[in-house]
Amino acid sequence: MKAIVYTQYGSPEVLELRDVEKPIPKDNEILIRIRATAVNSGDVRLRKADPFAVRLFFGLFKPKINLLGSVFSGEIESIGSGVQRFKVGDDVFGHTDMSFGTYASYKCFPEKGSIALKPTTITHQEVAVIPFGGTTALHFLKKASIQKSQKVLIFGASGAVGTAAVQLAKYFGANVTGVCSTINVDLVKSLGADKVIDYTKEDFSKNGETYDVIFDTVNKMSISDSLRSLKVCxxxxxxxxxxxxxxxxxxxxxxxxxxxxxxxGIISHTAEDINFLKMLIDADQLKPVIDRTYSLEQMVEAHTYVEKGHKKGNIAIEIY
Ligand SMILES: NC(=O)c1ccc[n+]([C@@H]2O[C@H](COP(=O)([O-])OP(=O)(O)OC[C@H]3O[C@@H](n4cnc5c(N)ncnc54)[C@H](OP(=O)(O)O)[C@@H]3O)[C@@H](O)[C@H]2O)c1
Incomplete structure (x- = not known):
């Protein structure tokens, strides 16, 4: 099968298209023919081993796992003898967690992984970009016990996590302010934000407004300045x-x-979370935001673009 392989940390050019062995599902696994994946900021971090701590978990001198990619949408081609949740032919989408390997034509997953049936209203490409930002935003908004009518500020509202966070916070009934640059103001408004602050023109921490929750999705905000804008507790x-x-x-x-x-900290997720995201897509409460689409063969270009740090939402990868 076709796969993008990397055997050393480094620039996007370490990613090579190769023919590798097609996996065979174990008794409790499903084999998915992957139709689409996405290039996420997390993939770039693993490819570059940035921060250095990546090496402590994924290989000190070279990567221990040679296939990247953590999200997917595709169809089930075969199943192990013990699989009960899914059947051959089901369209599914999800997140691999730490096993990675969706930059490939096929991947095996345990049936109990973070997988759900694909919504029928959107394409493989569109749904493949949902789990990365979706599970991250969901994890943190649930941990924050977000409540109806709370004032929530999302900093980095135009990225993968930010676009999901704006939509999820709105779903939970919050009053949402998104912070992004001029070019992304209309996008963030279109996702339902009640107010949008253009960070190139205004510093949110100096306008006197206060929030119940401030969610920095991109690590570009001053923690000490943001304290001014946070309510007590x-x-x-x-x-x-x-x-x-x-x-x-x-x-x-x-x-x-x-x-x-x-x-x-590092997020965690389950099949229940992916099913929750599917429910939101079905209810038209969560929309994918896709900036560009590349083919598997264009992976170096896709990584080069994501690494610039200014994508709008997500980068989808089609796998033929
Ligand atoms: N804790 C976890 O387990 C976990 C899980 C997933 C992701 N993450 C981390 O979350 C981070 C964000 O992920 P992501 O995929 O959402 O990133 P992303 O999609 O690459 O973010 C891109 C967005 O960041 C905005 N941005 C860039 N510079 C900015 C600035 N100075 N101020 C405000 N916004 C700025 C850009 O908007 P403009 O072009 O308008 O500037 C762009 O739309 C990554 O570092 C990733 O590693 C952590």
Whole structure:
């Protein structure tokens, strides 16, 4: 089968299209013919081993897992003898968690993985881009116990996590302010944000408004400045925090007189979460945002674009 393989950390050029062995499902696994995947910011981090801590988990000198890609949509080609949740021919989508390997024509998954039946109203490409931002936004908004009518500010509202966070926070009944640059203001409004702040023209932390939840999706916000804009007992979500921001966040939660809660760390998800996202898509409450679509053969270009850090929503990859 076709797959994008990387055997060393580095620039997008380390990604090579190769023929590799097609996997065979175990008793509890399904084999998926992948029709679409996405290039996410997380894939870029793994490819570059950035931050350095990536090497501690994924291989000190070279990657231990040689196939990237964490999201997919496709159809089930065959199943193991013990599989009960799915049948051959089902269209499914989901997230691989830490097993990766969706930059390929086929992948085996345990049937109990973060997988759900694909919504019928959107294409493989459209649904493949949902799980990365969708599970991240859902994980943190649930941890923040988001409540109806709360004021929520999403910083980095035009990225993969941001576009999902705006839509999910609206679904949970919040009053949402999105922060993005001029070019993305209309996009963020179209996703349902009640207010949009253009960060090139206005610093949200200086306008006197306060929020119950501030969700920084891109790690570009000043933690100390944002404290001014957080209500007493508010929640600060730092989903993209590196080690130093995690330390700063924890220190701030201990020392701030506002008694704030700070959330960060690696997300987790289940099949239930993917089913929840499917329900939102079916109900027209969650829409995919796709900036560009590339083929598997154009993976180097796709990574080069994502690495610039200014994509609008997501980058889809078609797999023929
Ligand atoms: N905790 C976890 O387990 C977890 C899970 C998933 C992702 N993450 C992390 O979350 C981060 C974001 O992921 P993503 O995929 O959403 O990123 P992304 O899609 O690459 O973000 C792109 C967006 O960031 C915005 N942006 C760039 N510079 C900005 C700035 N200075 N101020 C405000 N916005 C800015 C861009 O808008 P403009 O072009 O308008 O500037 C662009 O739309 C990554 O670092 C990823 O590793 C963490």
């Amino acid at each position: 508010g929640t600060l979500i730092l989903s993209a925090a590196g080690f130093s921001e995690m330390v700063q966040g924890t220190w701030t939660s201990i020392t701030s007189s506002k008694k704030i809660k700070v959330l960060n």
